[in-house]
Amino acid sequence: MSAPHTNLQKQRRRHIGPLIGMIVVVIFALALLFWLLMRTADQGTPPETNAAQIDGRTGEATAQPPADPTEPADPTEPQDSIETTTPAPTPTTRPSTSAP
Numbered sequence: 001m002s003a004p005h006t007n008l009q010k011q012r013r014r015h016i017g018p019l020i021g022m023i024v025v026v027i028f029a030l031a032l033l034f035w036l037l038m039r040t041a042d043q044g045t046p047p048e049t050n051a052a053q054i055d056g057r058t059g060e061a062t063a064q065p066p067a068d069p070t071e072p073a074d075p076t077e078p079q080d081s082i083e084t085t086t087p088a089p090t091p092t093t094r095p096s097t098s099a100p
Contacts, residue, residue, distance in 0.1 A: 054061050
């Protein structure tokens, strides 16, 4: 059964506000998701460099000197102090007692 008195213009007027609100919320949620994906991708770790760099124009590989392990990878990052380790304590053994 259908409704006895349908007025499509009145229904359209009553529903347009909530429909626009739902569309705005979906667009806002998609914008936040895009922002989160871009922020996460930006904060990732950079890839390790290869020993050879390939020139995109010519396709030739040029050798790069190996990175100095004492230099920090990023000069803007603070250097970690050299960690010192203490030797592990030697285990002490008790003299075994034999039962008579």
